[in-house]
Amino acid sequence: MGVLFALSLSWWGMVYGPASQVNNMSPDLGGGDALKPRVGLAKQGEQVYRESGCYYCHTRTATGGTFGYEIQITQLGDNQQLNKEVVGDEYSEQSIFKKAYAYKAVAKATDALKAEQAKNPEERDEAKIEDANATLTSAKNKAGSHGDNLQDNLIALGVSGVSFEKDVAAELGLPAEMSENDKAMVTGARLAVTDGTQKWSDIEEIVRGLKNKAGAQFKLQPLAEKWPDVQYGAASRQSVSRDFLFDTHAMPGVMRLGPDLS
Numbered sequence: 001m002g003v004l005f006a007l008s009l010s011w012w013g014m015v016y017g018p019a020s021q022v023n024n025m026s027p028d029l030g031g032g033d034a035l036k037p038r039v040g041l042a043k044q045g046e047q048v049y050r051e052s053g054c055y056y057c058h059t060r061t062a063t064g065g066t067f068g069y070e071i072q073i074t075q076l077g078d079n080q081q082l083n084k085e086v087v088g089d090e091y092s093e094q095s096i097f098k099k100a101y102a103y104k105a106v107a108k109a110t111d112a113l114k115a116e117q118a119k120n121p122e123e124r125d126e127a128k129i130e131d132a133n134a135t136l137t138s139a140k141n142k143a144g145s146h147g148d149n150l151q152d153n154l155i156a157l158g159v160s161g162v163s164f165e166k167d168v169a170a171e172l173g174l175p176a177e178m179s180e181n182d183k184a185m186v187t188g189a190r191l192a193v194t195d196g197t198q199k200w201s202d203i204e205e206i207v208r209g210l211k212n213k214a215g216a217q218f219k220l221q222p223l224a225e226k227w228p229d230v231q232y233g234a235a236s237r238q239s240v241s242r243d244f245l246f247d248t249h250a251m252p253g254v255m256r257l258g259p260d261l262s
Contacts, residue, residue: 065224065225065226065227066197066224066225066226067222067223067224067225067227068194068195068196068197068198068199068222068223069194069196069198069199069200069203069220069221069222069223070192070194070195070196070220070221070222070223071192071193071194071203071206071207071210071218071219071220071221072190072191072192072193072218072219072220072221073087073159073190073191073192073193073210073216073217073218074158074159074189074190074217074218074219075159075160075161075216075217076097076100076101076104076159076160076161076191076214076216077210077214077215077216078104078215079214079215080101080104082213082214082215083097083210083214083216084097085209085213085214086206086209086210086213086214086216087193087206087210087214088193091191091192091193094191095149095152095156096152096155096156096159096191097156097191099143099152099153099156100156100157100159100160100191101160102139102142102143102156103143103156103157103160103162103164103172104160104161104162105139105142105143106136106139106140106143106162106164106168106172107160107162107163107164108139109132109135109136109138109139110136110164110168112132112135112136113129113132113133113135113136116128116129116132117129140168140171140172143172143173144172144173148173150173150174150175151185153172153173153174154174154182154185154186154189155185155186155189155190155191156189157174157186157189158185158186158187158188158189159189159190159191190219193206194206196221196223196225197223207220
């Protein structure tokens with residue numbers, strides 16, 4: 001009798017119990033009522049989207065306008081001739097390009113003069129000091145010959161990659177005491193060497209030249225102009241089609257979580 005009772009209890013706990021629990025996990029299919037369609041302006045918008053062919057654009061990438069790459073140099077290489085060959089005459093003849101290399105020349109001459117003056121008196125060569133002074137004076141004069149626009153000067157200083165002491169900066173037409181805006185302009189200086197309409201095939205050679213030949217640091221900036229869909233945020237993520245695709249109609253009662261925002 002005890003064996004029969006133990007067998008019954010075991011069957012109840014190991015077979016019937018789990019089976020009944022699994023059965024209780026079956027989903028509630030509801031009463032079979034269909035979800036209510038959207039109403040009012042939401043319904044009208046859905047109809048307009050379909051009937052007016054809006055899906056044609058909004059299920060594809062945005063169209064119109066121009067797209068290209070702008071090469072923005074953040075720091076020029078040391079060799080002016082190599083950089084000039086890579087970017088071409090159109091951009092190497094700009095005052096910012098020329099002034100940046102003039103600043104590099106001033107910095108190099110300043111360092112050479114300081115190095116000679118820092119030697120012990122018995123090791124100094126007065127002829128070399130005079131030559132260094134003459135080179136520095138010539139470099140300063142050349143830097144001043146490329147215009148005195150402060151904004152251009154700050155950009156040129158930024159892309160040159162050099163810095164000056166206050167007295168030298170003042171001689172070069174730069175602020176001896178830079179404001180926060182001046183510092184930001186120097187730090188974020190960019191010299192564009194394309195107009196932003198070129199495709200990759202047009203600039204590939206320039207990019208490789210700047211990187212492997214000229215030793216310049218640069219940023220490749222994609223530019224899109226006259227794209228209304230992009231400017232107004234439409235089709236930036238194929239928004240309309242996705243909004244309708246993932247839209248959930250009103251779900252009454254316990255079928256929805258949270259408030260009915262639709």
